[in-house]
Amino acid sequence: MALTDQQSYVYWIERDGIAIAKYDKNASVDNRFSSPPAGKTITLYVVKSPTLLTTALTDDPSTDPGLPKEFCEAFVEKAIQKGYEVRMGGEEGAAGAAQYWGAKFDSSVREGKKYATKRRASGSSSIKGYDY
Numbered sequence: 001m002a003l004t005d006q007q008s009y010v011y012w013i014e015r016d017g018i019a020i021a022k023y024d025k026n027a028s029v030d031n032r033f034s035s036p037p038a039g040k041t042i043t044l045y046v047v048k049s050p051t052l053l054t055t056a057l058t059d060d061p062s063t064d065p066g067l068p069k070e071f072c073e074a075f076v077e078k079a080i081q082k083g084y085e086v087r088m089g090g091e092e093g094a095a096g097a098a099q100y101w102g103a104k105f106d107s108s109v110r111e112g113k114k115y116a117t118k119r120r121a122s123g124s125s126s127i128k129g130y131d132y
Helices: 073-087 094-117
Strands: 010-013 017-025
Touching: 073 094
Parallel strands: none
Antiparallel strands: 010 017
16 A cells, blocks of 8 residues: 555555555544545556467557567567578578577567566666675
């Protein structure tokens, strides 16, 4: 639960949902929380999580899964790797190219995992250790 400084509203985040209530500390225990008034504008700043990817990939922007653009190249890298693996039987040097594109794909996956676990808010801070 968090309380803002400017308004007496509180919120809870649980199970992929948010609950917002107006808090009155002077009211009785049973009436301290009430819903915001009708017409109250509430702005949420969130990070969008991508939906599940499907095999029906299209150029239609309304079906965008929300994957960050910098990681869309990983699909191309994996496709090129698979293409070289299919051609390996009849062409010299295809195995090396397949390994190269496989390594690029693995690198993109690692970068994507790092990106998924980072908080992307403005500002930064550092923790410095001190001896007592």
